[in-house]
Amino acid sequence: MPIHLHTPLVESDPFSHPGQRVWLKLEALQPSGSFKLRGVGHACEVHAARGARRLLSSSGGNAGLAVAYAGRRLGLPVLVVVPESTREWPKSLMRRQGAEVVVHGKSWMEANEHLTALRQPMDAFIHPFDDPLLWEGHASMIAEAATQGPRPDAVVLSVGGGGLMCGVLQGMHAVGWQDVPLVAVETLGAHSLNAAVDAGQLVTLEAITSVATSLGARRVCERAFEWTKQHEVIATTVTDDEAVRACLDIADEHRIVVEPACGAAVAAAVQRRVPALQGASNVLVILCGGVATTYGDLQALAAARQEEAI
Structure with missing residues (x-):
């Protein structure tokens, strides 16, 4: 399914x-x-089959929530780093799916750089649109x-x-x-x-x-x-x-x-x-x-x- x-x-x-x-x-x-769930879900399934142990996202919006949902369905932990401008509602939706949400930086670029620094060898980064x-x-x-x-x-x-x-x-x-x-x-x-x-x-x-x-x-x-x-x-x-x-x-x-x-x-x-x-x-x-x-x-x-x- x-x-x-x-x-x-x-x-x-x-x-x-x-x-x-x-x-x-x-x-x-x-x-x-x-x-977003169509592409994100497919990407997460592929990375899980390749042995990923954790899923990463730097989107404070729909892509981040899609990764959080897909991770819960796949039984994989999810880390989402969002910029300070991200509103509370989407952050609460991600946490509801079990994702760890970290707030860092004033822009997506700064959030993404921080996520990159946290990335481990068995992590899979799910890009919000370019993949x-x-x-x-x-x-x-x-x-x-x-x-x-x-x-x-x-x-x-x-x-x-x-x-x-x-x-x-x-x-x-x-x-x-x-x-x-x-x-x-x-x-x-x-x-x-x-x-x-x-x-x-x-x-x-x-x-x-x-x-x-x-x-x-x-x-x-x-x-x-x-x-x-x-x-x-x-x-x-x-x-x-x-x-x-x-x-x-x-x-x-x-x-x-x-x-x-x-x-x-x-x-x-x-x-x-x-x-x-x-x-x-x-x-x-x-x-x-x-x-x-x-x-x-x-x-x-x-x-x-x-x-x-x-």
Whole structure:
């Protein structure tokens, strides 16, 4: 039995219109709350089979929680080092799974350096997005979707470091969707893929200024950028306001709470500003999930954005 769940593909009446049906792949229903469990679970299983005695993560968000959950399922101890900026809620969720959580440094980079110093010979480090084992695991969601609904005319997903994008494209090519365009969505202020596509080379953002912190990779992984030259990838952006509003709509219409990082993909799909979406009869949206933001947080974010606009 794999560590991840097979998730439903649902037709979203609220997000569709008469000429277009929107289908949501509900990765938010994974036990750890996000798609991360697919790739992380697969990587953890592989490392366990190779003899790993402990699993390590330096993610203060969904990847760290996925490692914690996978470690509990595999009976392996887990160490997660998170930066000081990590909120109490995700840390408590990791501890609930039995992980040891260490807080160190002001940034992910400092946390990761500290984790590296603590690494022992029999430890396995699980990268949050840049690892072929992760992409292989993430690809399974497309293998499922291909048996659950119609062949899409476009696929929409959010991009942070690029791990989900790499896995989904790998899965699309495996099921014969090579000609289906991929709409890759980021929020302004966390748009490292968009910047790379515009520049024609990898770009490191000076800082992450978006509230969608799960998209906060200042530089997208190299494989994700390579995919833009091998497949029709349409990089686009939405604002923080649009992403948060989409999250509230998802909660109201589908009773599922997700992070702004996930709301970004739904916002782009519903707005249909991208030409590839305007003529599409069936659109597949990866509802990637995320647990670092509660419904109360979303309401507070929306209220704060309104006050700033006044």
